[in-house]
Amino acid sequence: MKYSELFAKSTKDxxxxxxxxxxxxxxxxxxxxxLMAGSFSLLPLxxxxxxxxxxxxxxxxxxxxxxxxxxxxxxxxxxxxxxxRWETAKDVMYQLKKDDHxxxxxxxxxxxxxxxxxxxTQSFRDYPVKLYxxxxxxxxxxxxxxGILRGxxxxxxxxxxxxxxxxxxxxxxxxxxxxxKKIFKRxxxxxxxTEAAGGVFTKNVTHEFQVLSETGEDEIIYxxxxxxxxxxxxxxxxxxxxxxxxxxxxxKAKSIEVGNIFGFGQEYCKKMNVSFTNDKGEKVxxxxxxxxxxLTRAMGTIAEVHHDDKGIIWPESVAPYQVYLVGxxxxxxxxxxKIEKEGIEVLFDDRDVSAGEKFxxxxxxxxxxxxxxxxxxxxxxxFKKRTEEKTELLSLDAAISRIS
Amino acid sequence: MKYSELFAKSTKDxxxxxxxxxxxxxxxxxxxxxLMAGSFSLLPLxxxxxxxxxxxxxxxxxxxxxxxxxxxxxxxxxxxxxxxRWETAKDVMYQLKKDDHxxxxxxxxxxxxxxxxxxxTQSFRDYPVKLYxxxxxxxxxxxxxxGILRGxxxxxxxxxxxxxxxxxxxxxxxxxxxxxKKIFKRxxxxxxxTEAAGGVFTKNVTHEFQVLSETGEDEIIYxxxxxxxxxxxxxxxxxxxxxxxxxxxxxKAKSIEVGNIFGFGQEYCKKMNVSFTNDKGEKVxxxxxxxxxxLTRAMGTIAEVHHDDKGIIWPESVAPYQVYLVGxxxxxxxxxxKIEKEGIEVLFDDRDVSAGEKFxxxxxxxxxxxxxxxxxxxxxxxFKKRTEEKTELLSLDAAISRIS
Numbered sequence: 001m002k003y004s005e006l007f008a009k010s011t012k013d014x015x016x017x018x019x020x021x022x023x024x025x026x027x028x029x030x031x032x033x034x035l036m037a038g039s040f041s042l043l044p045l046x047x048x049x050x051x052x053x054x055x056x057x058x059x060x061x062x063x064x065x066x067x068x069x070x071x072x073x074x075x076x077x078x079x080x081x082x083x084x085r086w087e088t089a090k091d092v093m094y095q096l097k098k099d100d101h102x103x104x105x106x107x108x109x110x111x112x113x114x115x116x117x118x119x120x121t122q123s124f125r126d127y128p129v130k131l132y133x134x135x136x137x138x139x140x141x142x143x144x145x146x147g148i149l150r151g152x153x154x155x156x157x158x159x160x161x162x163x164x165x166x167x168x169x170x171x172x173x174x175x176x177x178x179x180x181k182k183i184f185k186r187x188x189x190x191x192x193x194t195e196a197a198g199g200v201f202t203k204n205v206t207h208e209f210q211v212l213s214e215t216g217e218d219e220i221i222y223x224x225x226x227x228x229x230x231x232x233x234x235x236x237x238x239x240x241x242x243x244x245x246x247x248x249x250x251x252k253a254k255s256i257e258v259g260n261i262f263g264f265g266q267e268y269c270k271k272m273n274v275s276f277t278n279d280k281g282e283k284v285x286x287x288x289x290x291x292x293x294x295l296t297r298a299m300g301t302i303a304e305v306h307h308d309d310k311g312i313i314w315p316e317s318v319a320p321y322q323v324y325l326v327g328x329x330x331x332x333x334x335x336x337x338k339i340e341k342e343g344i345e346v347l348f349d350d351r352d353v354s355a356g357e358k359f360x361x362x363x364x365x366x367x368x369x370x371x372x373x374x375x376x377x378x379x380x381x382x383f384k385k386r387t388e389e390k391t392e393l394l395s396l397d398a399a400i401s402r403i404s
Numbered sequence: 405m406k407y408s409e410l411f412a413k414s415t416k417d418x419x420x421x422x423x424x425x426x427x428x429x430x431x432x433x434x435x436x437x438x439l440m441a442g443s444f445s446l447l448p449l450x451x452x453x454x455x456x457x458x459x460x461x462x463x464x465x466x467x468x469x470x471x472x473x474x475x476x477x478x479x480x481x482x483x484x485x486x487x488x489r490w491e492t493a494k495d496v497m498y499q500l501k502k503d504d505h506x507x508x509x510x511x512x513x514x515x516x517x518x519x520x521x522x523x524x525t526q527s528f529r530d531y532p533v534k535l536y537x538x539x540x541x542x543x544x545x546x547x548x549x550x551g552i553l554r555g556x557x558x559x560x561x562x563x564x565x566x567x568x569x570x571x572x573x574x575x576x577x578x579x580x581x582x583x584x585k586k587i588f589k590r591x592x593x594x595x596x597x598t599e600a601a602g603g604v605f606t607k608n609v610t611h612e613f614q615v616l617s618e619t620g621e622d623e624i625i626y627x628x629x630x631x632x633x634x635x636x637x638x639x640x641x642x643x644x645x646x647x648x649x650x651x652x653x654x655x656k657a658k659s660i661e662v663g664n665i666f667g668f669g670q671e672y673c674k675k676m677n678v679s680f681t682n683d684k685g686e687k688v689x690x691x692x693x694x695x696x697x698x699l700t701r702a703m704g705t706i707a708e709v710h711h712d713d714k715g716i717i718w719p720e721s722v723a724p725y726q727v728y729l730v731g732x733x734x735x736x737x738x739x740x741x742k743i744e745k746e747g748i749e750v751l752f753d754d755r756d757v758s759a760g761e762k763f764x765x766x767x768x769x770x771x772x773x774x775x776x777x778x779x780x781x782x783x784x785x786x787f788k789k790r791t792e793e794k795t796e797l798l799s800l801d802a803a804i805s806r807i808s
Contacts, residue, residue: 004529005469006471007471007473007524007533007535008524009524030524033520033523033524035475035476035479035480035516035519036480039476039478040476041473041474041475041476041516041520042473042474043473043524044471044472044473044535047472047473047474050474065409067410067411067448068448068451069411069445069446069447069448069451070445070446070451070454070559071439071445072439072443072444072445072557073477073540073542073557074443074498074509074542074556074557075439076439076440094478094500094502094507095500095502096498096499096500098498098499098544099544103498105478105509112439112445115439116437116439116445119437120411120412120413120434120437120447125408129411131411131448136477136540138477138478140502140503152478153476153477153478155474
């Protein structure tokens with residue numbers, strides 16, 4: 001892609017009311033655009049990042065046996081009444097009325113999933129059920145101030161599972177936890193699995209996947225040895241205490257919740273009369289779990305933890321392009337075509353602006369490798385990683401083999 | 405995928421109020437589930453079909469230079485007021501109020517696109533702009549009765565373009581028309597490009613891509629020679645008249661609109677003050693077009709035109725799987741694994757049900773190739789195309805090379 005033709009170039013200023021680093025960098029880099037408080041468009045660059053995040057999540061969730069579907073976003077009031085959440089989640093839920101029908105926008109999909117399952121399962125042979133989708137969530141968050149970390153409208157992968165017994169549920173719950181660890185590792189995020197409260201979802205203890213960050217709206221007390229972490233909203237221990245394994249004193253820190261997993265037991269299934277007949281002919285309510293990862297929030301978190309004062313530093317796995325090619329003479333176009341032909345994803349800065357401006361944008365946009373073609377580099381190409389200061393002069397072939 | 409593990413098996417009965425063939429077949433086959441009038445979940449089988457449709461559209465639109473983005477679904481009233489459509493489209497638009505803010509759900513995205521562009525373009529060098537996304541549309545249709553053909557919530561690919569002059573717009577308009585013809589051909593749909601009215605979108609003449617079908621809610625008058633077609637809502641000629649090229653008498657027929665392209669001139673840009681400075685330093689309003697294809701409607705239309713009395717007959721390009729493997733003995737599992745290993749998408753009917761039931765479901769679900777492994781077939785495998793009655797006995801290798 002030629003940068004001259006890419007929609008939405010970098011800008012010097014982000015909206016003043018967007019104070020978080022992730023929003024500043026993503027807005028200035030041309031990854032996202034703000035429609036209104038808590039609502040952003042994904043521009044071509046940001047869309048590519050989110051698609052890569054999506055592909056990684058899909059791959060790992062498919063491995064757990066999850067089957068991909070797509071559930072609607074506009075929901076009939078009647079389903080939300082079955083669990084009582086039409087009332088209990090009213091604050092966060094967008095509700096509307098048209099022609100005497102009342103609807104809610106998807107702030108989550110538990111009710112829709114359970115309605116789907118009760119229509120399509122009868123026997124114990126139909127269990128377990130593991131369905132997920134990538135879809136839009138709407139939440140009227142009062143504090144929509146952390147850039148793309150807490151949106152009023154955002155993209156989420158939500159997975160729902162139903163199991164014939166508690167044991168089967170628990171096994172899958174921890175299997176998903178493992179899949180989440182793999183996903184976040186591939187996204188370049190170090191997560192701390194943290195016990196937390198379930199909010200409008202459940203009274204049970206749940207698990208959050210927390211990334212340490214000063215921007216985070218959460219606060220956790222955790223052991224650096226990795227065997228203890230609780231959200232301060234439920235923690236009874238205090239900072240400084242030793243964990244049970246004697247690692248060192250517990251620490252308190254701000255963090256961003258990038259994923260969560262919930263166990264609901266049989267409660268929702270009882271409320272919505274989701275049941276099956278077991279091999280003894282008895283009616284049984286299945287055990288229910290739900291598992292979420294915010295895609296746009298993941299992108300924001302990556303920007304939040306992987307940046308320097310010049311801009312974003314994308315991990316290779318989610319970078320919008322593999323190479324940022326700075327063209328400073330007429331030979332650059334030929335190099336661009338050769339690199340593209342190799343199947344390498346390249347953003348070619350072919351604009352009629354100064355070298356300095358191009359270098360600045362290369363740093364801001366944060367693509368892992370920067371190549372420079374100029375009269376100075378002669379037949380060679382300057383190769384530089386975004387993570388390093390060092391530059392090298394390489395032949396085109398050598399540069400290509402370093403990248404692919 | 406083992407059919408025993410696939411979520412949502414075939415069912416004998418579809419909801420009684422769904423009378424259209426597409427809804428009957430897609431519901432009975434386990435492709436979709438009905439949440440409420442005009443709103444459907446995509447089940448794993450249907451999701452796979454829609455993803456294949458999406459990939460074909462993406463490929464062809466990318467070739468026209470379209471750049472993929474994602475725009476929000478919840479829109480501030482203020483933007484809809486700029487064009488006046490908050491009032492003029494009130495009937496079809498879902499509007500809501502929360503905490504003193506008023507919103508509309510995306511019944512289309514012209515206003516959002518133009519708002520995005522006016523923030524990110526200044527100069528003639530930024531033109532043309534060609535952005536598209538796959539996203540959800542909400543339309544409160546009175547006649548939500550044609551199954552998945554006319555939903556209240558549905559998936560659409562919508563492309564928007566802005567051009568510095570009318571000539572540039574027209575060139576791209578017909579380029580997209582050509583891309584649409586390629587897309588529909590790949591989807592197995594024969595389209596008739598038809599002049600039509602623009603509804604709440606524009607007073608200009610627009611073009612629809614119509615597929616002949618008795619289920620269609622549209623009616624067109626067209627020449628079989630291919631040089632004339634008008635939607636009867638604007639047609640002044642009558643059935644029976646000869647077209648200007650003298651092909652034969654014009655025909656009248658019911659049809660399904662699977663895509664449309666609109667030219668808006670400068671009207672919307674003037675209303676929303678989207679402009680640029682040309683090379684003479686003058687303020688110019690660009691020329692605007694929008695181009696839609698309903699993904700879920702495309703799936704419904706394919707089912708509507710490609711079926712027989714036993715079920716759907718998917719074109720290879722969009723079939724959920726390439727092979728339906730009917731296993732009737734213990735050797736089938738080994739064959740399944742070998743076929744999967746070849747990278748062939750296979751749905752393996754491993755259920756403990758009669759051969760007759762499996763054959764029936766193979767026909768209903770409509771995967772292009774049916775393979776049978778049974779004691780009768782011995783070392784060989786029975787090969788049958790969904791489009792043919794003829795069966796053949798082949799070695800596994802021969803069967804695989806026929807498919808891949």
